[in-house]
Amino acid sequence: MKYLSTRGGPERLSFEEAVIQGLAPNGGLYIPAAIPQLPPNWATEWSSFTFPQLSFQILRRFIPVSASEGGIPDADLKSLIERSYSTFRDPQVSPLVQLADHEWCLELWHGPTFAFKDVALQLVGNLFEYFLQRRNAAKSQGATPDRITVVGATSGDTGSAAIAGLRSKANIDIFILHPKGRVSPIQEAQMTTVLDTNVHNLAVDGTFDDCQDIVKVLFSDKAFNDQYRLGAVNSINFARILAQIVYYFSAYFQLQKQLGLSTASSFPPEIQFVVPTGNFGDVLAGYYAKRMGMPVQNLAVATNENDILQRFWKSGAYEKNSASSQSGHTSMSQVELAQSSLDSAAGGVKATLSPAMDILVSSNFERLLWYLVFETDTSGSDEERASRAGEQIGNWMKDLKEKGRFAVSEEQHKLARRDFSAERVSDSETKKTILKYFSSPPSAMHRKSYLVDPHTAVGMCAANRLVSSNRSATHQIILSTAHPAKFSEAVVSSLESAGAQFDFDRDVLPPEMHGLLEKERRVIDVKLGQQGGFESLVENTKAVIEKTVGASQAQSQANGAVTASS
Incomplete structure (x- = not known):
């Protein structure tokens, strides 16, 4: 299995190279050269597997066995997976909870940081460590060890999950950029109270999109990337998507078991997965599961009021603002393009x-x-089609940066609507949904009220709206992405009418979070320069990384390089 860039080019990487590199030099994202298909008897042979066993079967189809091909031998892969999920509080890892006759919730927040991103980032952290150890073990005694500088952007949960997966790992520094004042107090505390010397939290004066664009600019700066060996933990890294495919299969088997259905049946249950969606990685994992051969009727994209995806499924146009596109710019650098993108979207988030x-x-x-x-290009070889697809994606991404929009063809839009639907949910609807499920359980199957975080509530509201257009036999599985304790302000404000019946600290806050807000913190502010603008944020971020990693490299060399036992 090789990996190629969505923006074309002859480059074909091994799994190891794709994981370590994260983002392609041309700005594209790595995807497998082909989507592997499930074996003939998967539905019966895998039905009783544990989550780690399912994970091994899925990952094995994307990762070669041979180390010489950038793969991982069976024993090592099984060990990595077992270690990754040994930290989860539920033996199912992602348990499926029934809410009503045809309504289910897939709880993805039983990992160390109480968010769905733990499922992927516990594994990604171990993959980084494994590949680094293997590379350094092959070096001659006295050679300088390879290091990785992990740089990521977070709107809240990615940061804490990535830090939990990478803290204290040898030869790895991790820098997490978050928008200052735009993450929940619990999320900020989960990141900034981790004081391990290889963990660095950067609070950026801007939005999450600013943080994400800074990361992309750093990865596109070849000299900077080469010097500091940047690695990605955001969902631009395909390993993140790969790990998340597994819980779709887990949900499928749990549903069959709870319904008492035979896995050998020729008529599997009709399933619609409803996914709270921001960066599109979680629902994309479901798309890969479907393309591999798992029966999925529909993947529903649930967005909040930042609804670029819902508008795409409605119109076929992908545009930052619903207003008319802005005038284009030519001959712009990567930084200027990103600055233009931010300027054109001022107030857009x-x-x-x-x-x-x-x-x-x-x-x-x-x-x-x-x-x-x-898929809609049917002429020529697969290699020729892949080349044309990469060229088209490159053109669209250029249009998005320069003009703020692009549109797909009618045939491409029809294909997108075949597998997906999309719904937009407002804040007022989110609050009403939180209160609804807390105060009025959908059925007697759930004997006590069910409390959810606002992201899960977005999915629930979208699911409720989609019921009327589904077939009566359809089972809706809503992905629950975070524990409600991570969003205390939103939950409490939604339940004000519940009065004395609700006590957040007593009823919601897990023991692991008690006293978290009072702990010592370490965070570095990344401020706008005197001239302001996006470029000053990039330069100030670079300065922090250069200073910090330079000190780490000096310490590593002082401690002595690779020893014979490493």
């Missing part, structure tokens, strides 16, 4: 109760776009 979805441009959507182009 609306702060909502579901901040992890407050995103103007969904990075992972580029991967789906590539498949829409590739």
